[in-house]
Amino acid sequence: MAYFQALFDRICGDLQRSTQEMSSDFLQLSTNQQRVSYALSIPSVHDYIRVKPMFKGKSGMEATKLREFGNKMFGQKDYESALQMYNESVLRAPFDPQVNHSHDHGDMNGNSQERAQCDKHEVTADDRNEFSLALANRSAVLFSLGKYDLSLNDIDLALRHGYPEELKYKLHERKGRCLWNLGRDQEALQSFVTAKEHVTKSQLNSKKRKSWKATVDKQIAELQRSPSSETSTVSITNIPSVSYGTNNTFPSLSTAVEIRQNEQRGRHAVAAQDIHVGDVLIVERPYGSVVLPEQSDTHCDYCCRRVSASLPCHQCSTARYCSRECGDLAWAQYHRVECRYLGLIHSGGVGGMGHLALRLVNKTGFRSLQDFDKVLEEKTARKEKEAGKDAQERKSESNADLQYEDFPGLNAEGVYTNDYNSVYHLENHSAERKPSDLFRRTVMAVFLLRILQNGGFFQVPGEDVSEEDQLLIASHLLRHLQMIPCNAHEVSEFEFYRGDPDRCRYLEVASALHCTMLGMFNHSCDPVINRNFYGDVLVARAIKPVGKGEEITLNYSVLYTTQSRMERQYKLAGQYFFKCSCQPCAENWPLFYDMVQDLQRRNKLPKLKCRQCFSVLPGSEDKDVNKVKCAACGEDQELQALRTELDTIVDDVFTKVGVVVTGEVESSLPVLERCLERMEKIVARPYGYYDSCQEAIKQCYGIVGNCNERTTP
Ligand SMILES: [Zn+2]
Ligand SMILES: [Zn+2]
Ligand SMILES: [Zn+2]
Ligand SMILES: [Zn+2]
Ligand SMILES: [Zn+2]
Structure with missing residues (x-):
């Protein structure tokens, strides 16, 4: 059983023995602060919840073993496995963060225990060797895999981190070949020259030295004879930007999206103009994201x-980074506190939800949270004072557009800042939760508080943190533990199997909180927007055309095509506390499989729309009817012409579906997007092939975002 669950069971057992009144007392409490305070006053909560560091540290010996495994696989030309082993070796090897990379140990001042921990990873010369050796070997396998830029990074890092002098000639030579392949001829030449200089320090005998120099000279001659024609650039997938320009109030949204608020729909988004399939409507960085433990080995x-070539944290062997920048930002923003507790956070039973709650608080920082609470108190006091104002006057105020005061997250300039204020005000359904559920979350908040306390979040030793400060932080944690289940969502990666569409799927890699997307859009089982990720950046595109003034919806993880209405409603009520009234729910649309079967049997034709006014033409699904008068505009409609047109569109769709499965996006996506627009105009939904087209479009978006190509074994 996970650590936290065992703790919780023990606490509950004690409570049952001592008093029966716990739950009724607890039920009376109305604020998170009171709940945490209550929990902390229970002796067993106070006594049992102790946390100790739990993390995988560095080990030179382990690193050597892993590297030797890697060498074996490299020898067998199993490059992917070799790369994995070298990655682990790089992560496990002790290294000196002071080399060309300083991190601040000053924050631990006055904490002798922390000091002692850090002295433990003083790096010895041998250890330094191990780190650089792992990097150097990894650079070889990266070179073999054609990842020259990554290979180059590793070579430079190895050279800076004490790679043995007598071996450096090999690295400089490899560096030359990397640069050459990257089209940086001049630098490549320089590296070959440096390599030749370094060979004098090698342990090769003079005969071997000579022949080695000769091979380098050959490469130099070759390079000078046929210089690289073009400078190739590193290919990173660019994050798209929103269509039609950035929304002034909501910087993550397109100007084509307008946020409104009313009684019936709550806060919701509508189209400020006609929107087309493929339009990018949201591009948003999350306030916080945490990689799931299962994915932390690869992301x-x-x-x-x-990441293909992981870079380590200087202290633990668990966190890995795609670049030094990511590592530095992580350390500064949160990892400093979490590093030595990562094992406990991952396997302690608090789940992704607990980790995300901890992260939101950790990232915001103690001082900011103190300030935040002060401002919030002042605001509440002011509001209470104003409550005495003339009722009529207040009513006229609330009719105005979005207002700073009653629209949390907007700053004084009327811009949605996506800061802690937005996070804080996300829906949390506190009132709907059962006392037992609330109590469990409260105890978890205390558990997370202890991790923050011992991890140095308060910048003072854990035992010196005042009760008041503990209460403040724990109530923020508790708030998030209630808010996250209805707001956090997965960051996903598309697992693409070329030529095998049935195996393609989305893999959950992290949980994240994107406030704009969450707070502003309502759910539909047939949503307008589809979300994809570039790293943890959310990109949402329209997957059906929307007319000006229509609502823009997104999907909270249940689609009408794959789940029955009953299943959907059950899930939405349980997790988000509402009853869905979208069109598929209201009209009980069939599942995708059934729609397509119906179409294939062809005993009923699809319902068509009027060419003139796009109203649905009743009776048009009857095979024997060829002409109808549109009830809305009175125009006569030839059904055969419409049916023929629909058939050509469907043919186009299936031709392109066949192309998309091979991974070819560029030529197929624009065609599919156009087909969907045309279908929208002539056929009434539900119509299975509309969804087929949509699926193919979604697959294209999957391929251009976070995508991992897998090969079918
Ligand atoms: Zn350190
Ligand atoms: Zn990164
Ligand atoms: Zn770490
Ligand atoms: Zn629905
Ligand atoms: Zn009409």
Whole structure:
């Protein structure tokens, strides 16, 4: 059983023995602060919840073993496995963060225990060797895999981190070949020259030296004879920007999206203009994201991208980064506190939800949270004072557009800042929760508080943190533990199997909180927007055309095509506390499989729309009817012409579906997007092939975002 659950069971057992009145007392409490305070006053909560560091540290010996495994696989030309082993070796090897990279130990001042911990990883010369050896070997396998830029990074890092002098000639020579392949001829030449200089320090005998120099000279001659024609650039997938320009109030949204608020729909988004399939409507960085433990072996702890050559934290062997920048940002923003507790956070039973709650608080920082609470108190006091104002006057105020005061997250300039204020005000359904559920979350908040306390979050030793400060932080944690289940969502990666569409799927890699997307859009089982990720950055595109003034919806993880209405409603009520009234729910649309079967049997034709006014033409699904008068505009409609047109569109769709499965996006995506627009105009939904087209479009978006190509074994 996970650590936290065992603790919780023990606490509950004690409570049952001592008093029966716990739950009724607890039920009376109305604020998170009171709940935490109550929990802390229970002796067993106070006594049992102790946390100790739990993390995988560095080990030179382990690193050597892993590297030797890697060498074996490299020898067998199993490059992917070799790369994995070298990655682990790089992570496990002790290294000196002071080399060209300083991190601040000053924050631990006055804490002798922390000091002692850090002295433990003083790096010895041998250890330094191990780190650089692992990097150097990894650079070889990266070179073999054609990843020259990554190979180059490793070579430079190895050279800076004490790679043995007598071996350096090999690295400089490899560096030359990397640069050459990257089209940086001049630098490549320089590296070959440096390599030749370094060979004098090698342990090769003079005969071997000579022949080695000769091979380098050959490469130099070759390079000078046929210089690289073009400078190739590193290819990173660029994050798209929103269509039609950035929204003034909501910087993550397109100007084509307008946020409104009313009684019936709550806060919701509508189209400020006609929107087309493929339009990018949201591009948003999350306030916080945490990589799931299962994915932490393969994804950057900071940006959530898949990494091929991991870079380590200087202290633990768990967190890995795609770049030095990500590592530095992570350390400064949160990892300093979490590093030595990562094992406990991952396997302690608090789940992704607990980790994310901890992260939100950790990232915001103690001082900011103190300030935040002060401002909030002042605001509440002011509001209470104003409550005495003339009722009529207040009513006229609330009719105005979005207002700073009653629209949390807007700053004084009327811009949605996506800061802690937005996070704090996300829906949390506190009132709907059962006392037992609330109590469990409260105890978890205390558990997370202890981790922060011992991890140095308060910048003073854990036992010196005042009760008041503990209460403040724990109530923020508790708030998030209630808010996250209805707001956090997964950051995903598309697992693409070329030519095998049935195996393609989305893999959950992290949980994240994107406030704009969450707070502003309502759910539909047939949503307008589809979300994809670039790292942890959310990109949402329209997957159906929307007319000006229509609502823009997104999907909270249940689609009408794959789940029955009953299943959907059950899930939405349980997790988000509402009853869905979208069109598929209201009209009980069939599942995708059933729609397509119906179409294939062809005993009923699809319902068509009027060419003139796009109203649905009743009776048009009858095979024997060829002409109808549109009830809305009175125009006569030839059904055969419409049916023929629909058939050509469907043919186009399936031709392109066949192309998309091979991974070819560029030529197929624009065609599919156009087909969907045309279908929208002539056929009434539900119509299975509309969804087929949409699926193919979604697959294209999957391929251009976070995507991991897998090969079918
Ligand atoms: Zn350190
Ligand atoms: Zn990264
Ligand atoms: Zn670490
Ligand atoms: Zn629905
Ligand atoms: Zn009409």
